[in-house]
Amino acid sequence: VQLQASGGGLVQAGGSLNLSCEASGRAVSSAVMGWLRQKPGQDREFVAVISRGGSLRDYADAVKGRFTISRDNAKQTLYLQMDSLNPEDTGVYYCAKDRSATLSRELRWYDYWGQGTLVTVSS
Numbered sequence: 001v002q003l004q005a006s007g008g009g010l011v012q013a014g015g016s017l018n019l020s021c022e023a024s025g026r027a028v029s030s031a032v033m034g035w036l037r038q039k040p041g042q043d044r045e046f047v048a049v050i051s052r053g054g055s056l057r058d059y060a061d062a063v064k065g066r067f068t069i070s071r072d073n074a075k076q077t078l079y080l081q082m083d084s085l086n087p088e089d090t091g092v093y094y095c096a097k098d099r100s101a102t103l104s105r106e107l108r109w110y111d112y113w114g115q116g117t118l119v120t121v122s123s
Helices: none
Strands: 002-006 009-012 017-024 032-038 044-050 057-059 067-072 077-082 091-098 117-122
Touching: 002 091, 017 032, 017 117, 032 067, 032 077, 044 067, 044 077, 044 091, 057 067
Parallel strands: 009 117
Antiparallel strands: 002 017, 017 077, 032 044, 032 091, 044 057, 067 077, 091 117
């Protein structure tokens, strides 16, 4: 499985970005998928996760109510709509497969990390 995240960039506080993650290789339409991020100088952290069919979602407390995870299985694509961005959201965002299939928040369950995309939020 190859995952390629895109859509990052520079945005002012209060702005929005929509990240995409395209998958190739083995199908991910049957996989639980998530977004994770790494802030400058910090370890990677969980952001959001979505079930195979898209009906179940979970978010980190820091992004709940501002970010929305979604997926289009026909297009093998995962999305992260990010609204009301603030400088604390700055970091590299990655998409990955949750091999536990339990909508885990623990990074140890995530495999097939894709190339990340950089999000920078200015104050």
